[in-house]
Amino acid sequence: MTERKEQLAANLARVEERIVSACAAAGRAREEVTLIVVTKTYPASDVRILHGLGVRQVAENRDQDAAPKAAACTDLSLSWHFVGQLQTNKVRSVASYADVVQSVDRTKLVTALSAAAGRGGRELGCLIQVALDAESGERGARGGVAPDGIEELADAVAAAPGLRLDGLMTVAPLAGPYAGRQRAAFDRLMEFSSRLRGNHPAANMVSAGMSADLEDAIAAGATHVRVGTAVLGVRPGLG
Numbered sequence: 091m092t093e094r095k096e097q098l099a100a101n102l103a104r105v106e107e108r109i110v111s112a113c114a115a116a117g118r119a120r121e122e123v124t125l126i127v128v129t130k131t132y133p134a135s136d137v138r139i140l141h142g143l144g145v146r147q148v149a150e151n152r153d154q155d156a157a158p159k160a161a162a163c164t165d166l167s168l169s170w171h172f173v174g175q176l177q178t179n180k181v182r183s184v185a186s187y188a189d190v191v192q193s194v195d196r197t198k199l200v201t202a203l204s205a206a207a208g209r210g211g212r213e214l215g216c217l218i219q220v221a222l223d224a225e226s227g228e229r230g231a232r233g234g235v236a237p238d239g240i241e242e243l244a245d246a247v248a249a250a251p252g253l254r255l256d257g258l259m260t261v262a263p264l265a266g267p268y269a270g271r272q273r274a275a276f277d278r279l280m281e282f283s284s285r286l287r288g289n290h291p292a293a294n295m296v297s298a299g300m301s302a303d304l305e306d307a308i309a310a311g312a313t314h315v316r317v318g319t320a321v322l323g324v325r326p327g328l329g
């Protein structure tokens with residue numbers, strides 16, 4: 091093994107242990123939680139190593155970085171998740187490689203994603219990104235729709251050709267009433283998920299939890315955790 095492969099293997103093993111412990115503590119089966127490795131800012135060579143270590147779900151947050159990386163990895167069986175704030179002028183590119191867009195937070199994006207999926211002859215999974223700290227009608231500082239906008243957006247995705255409504259995603263707020271209260275934030279997201287599943291039973295994916303708070307997310311009931319730093323290392327600069 092190369093040094094980088096050893097490092098990534100050791101990090102992955104530690105994250106796996108954390109997930110196993112968190113599932114056990116929550117009385118959940120390990121299979122109920124899927125690890126998505128967030129590879130943003132790291133090179134395609136790392137994605138390739140991770141694939142060799144058994145990773146099948148990866149996530150990116152910027153199209154400029156993600157598009158060439160995905161293109162360099164087309165020979166690998168990987169699901170690509172897009173988790174960043176998405177501008178409509180990037181939608182066509184993102185829709186060409188992403189399997190799931192986790193950051194759907196406005197109807198304009200739904201229209202653009204649907205058109206792009208249609209043009210590309212692809213089906214795109216969509217998660218509604220919820221900003222737990224946003225007021226009615228606003229969007230969150232890190233993207234996301236305010237909780238009272240979930241239903242309308244979910245109905246729009248469900249009705250849009252080429253799109254599949256998969257569930258909800260959130261990033262724990264840094265400010266507002268949920269700042270520093272990840273478990274409470276993720277519990278709230280689960281309530282919204284239950285409500286959503288009343289009208290859209292198949293939309294049962296709940297993406298929550300990152301390197302620092304994956305245990306809280308698993309305890310609350312998340313089905314997917316998005317882990318970057320704990321697997322790949324601390325990112326240089328912002329990312």
Ligand SMILES: *Cc1c(COP(=O)(O)O)cnc(C)c1O
Nearest residue numbers: 128151173300301316317318319
């Ligand atoms: C970067 C990022 C992650 C991973 O964060 P880490 O703290 O590095 O695990 C998860 N979700 C989103 C939306 C991200 O942008």
